[in-house]
Amino acid sequence: MKLLRRDWNEFWFQPISSIPLGMFRVVFGLLVLAYGLLLLPERFIWFSNRGVLNLADSLAYNGVSAWSIHLDLLAFRGADHWLTAFFAVFLLAGLFLTLGLWTRTSAVIVCLCINTLHSRNGAIHNSGDTVMMVFSAYLVLSSAGAACSLDRLWRIFKGRENDEPPHTAPWAQRLMQLQVAIVYLGASLSKTGGEKWVNGTAAYYPLHLPESARFPTPGSELLWVINLVTWGTIAMELALATLIWVPRLRLYVILGGILLHLGIEYSLNIPLFSFMMIASYMTFLTAADYANFLAWAKRPLRLTPFRVIYDGECDFCKSALLAVHFLDVFRQLTFVNSHDTAAREAAGVNFELAEQAAIAVDPQSRQFAGYDAFRVIAWQLPATTLIAPLLYVPPIPQIGRRVYAWVKDNRGRLPVAPRYAAQTPVEERETTNV
Amino acid sequence: MSSEDNSRDKVRQRRVDRLEKRWWVRKAVNLFIVWHLFCLAIWLLPDHSSSPSPIIEGSLGAVRPYMTFTGFAQSWSMFSPEPDKLDVTLEAEVSHANGHIDHWFFPRMAHMGYVRRYQEERWRKLVENATHGSNPGLWPPLARYAARVNNYDAQNPPVSVKLISHSRLIPPLGESMPPYTAVPLQTGHGPSITPIRPEDLR
Known part of the structure; x- marks a missing residue:
């Protein structure tokens, strides 16, 4: 029992370098900006009362989905100028989150805004958007501004910090890692119950749906290629749920996950989804990984x-x-x-x-x-x-x-x-x- | 920085340190972690049994409000248990006051360039949600939107909209692609025809 308690405390609370979380925050912030900028031109179509779903339709849709309490800041003000102001605040908070300026406050605003957009029109959001919403909530709980942030620069200016970014309790980052692992576990287990996944042909169908396909995928008419992609996907998802925790295999599994999602990004049109998933792997990296990467990148950058x-x-x-x-x-x-x-x-x-x-x-x-x-x-x-x-x-x-x-x-x-x-x-x- | 600021910083830092060391803060975080992991497991792990587990059923009532309100409600299964095979596009048959009918398609990704389809992908998701699952609640808003888009003559406004799905199932590997079949979306009382009121056109 003592050992269990020690391991538990070590896993959740023993301070670790804040650099990986800081780097994740920067990339996440850029994705939030991309998400906001993609929606901005069509904000009135998607989120205003003269768009596709008015507020009543939106509430009814959320009810049908059996989602209970929803956070919707736009429910109180439906006017167009309010919606534009909402997007301005959202994008500004996204920019501040990227820069790490007033990080916690920016994270709270980003989280509230993403939640609102999901609640106001849940019918248009894809898996990547949902992952973004979840991670925005985790960032609120984390010390995301401890490293790679203007907040830290200010602390350096004040003399409160020096060269080394602080080590922080990692419990929020651990929750992000577990979220990633559980999602992949759920996805892979769910696939084992599907006939097309078991017989190795499931990957054929999304690649041939004209509405979701992007670039032509070489070999998508060959059974052995489809088998390889189908079973490879299940294996990769299982690895991302399990083997990613094995220190010696971690980087290989992450590399496999990146290849899987780059393949999805190439062949299927699901905006930001793959980039969001690849970004989520950054929570598994360590300060030593970043140091190694910088040492490696120095030479080609001359x-x-x-x-x-x-x-x-x-x-x-x-x-x-x-x-x-x-x-x-x-x-x-x-x-x-x-x-x-x-x-x-x-x-x-x-x-x-x-x-x-x-x-x-x-x-x-x-x-x-x-x-x-x-x-x-x-x-x-x-x-x-x-x-x-x-x-x-x-x-x-x-x-x-x-x-x-x-x-x-x-x-x-x-x-x-x-x-x-x-x-x-x-x-x-x-x-x-x- | 004045010495007053300096001492204020030190006091603030001491307060944070003290707070982190307090037993009840650690306990609260521990409780939150346990609760959150429980919710994640209930929410995300698939239930393969034909009758849902009583634990999952019983817990969902408490778990759902927490997951949806906080924004932790992620549920995606990446084309599982079966991949989507339905290739569908949605047409709106817009009837005007003088009997004229416009045939208008919701934006189709397959007809767009790579850049535009990245920006417009929301339409695909919307049509998918309207046609794949049990979301007939989306049909009237979609019909009203189609009426607004086709309301180009104030003397001859749209009066009703019928939604028609053009669909086909992607055949197994090696078989040729079938043609699309056009079928009006059906409610319990027949084709889904949404009457358009003047206020719907604003």
């Missing part, structure tokens, strides 16, 4: 390590570097205080230049100052890689240099991270530890 020389007596510069360090997922940047003479000289940067602007130095000792430093650093950070090419397009460099010069001249008056604002005179400040 990232360049830079030394960044900054004015260690400028609070604004140190605050900005906190954000840069936070975004430096691949840890390609080393920060050098310009007042640390030995380190600065090792980088080949003279003091006067370092006083004028931040300098980025690449392994070939090429130096990039000010806006140019900002531009080369942008290539190294996953969050800014996409905008990096734009930083070369006129007139952005001209504007960027002016903005940089203005910031440099006014840095003493710009807001700084609270952890530095609390400190007293410049002479007494410690050199930064970003």
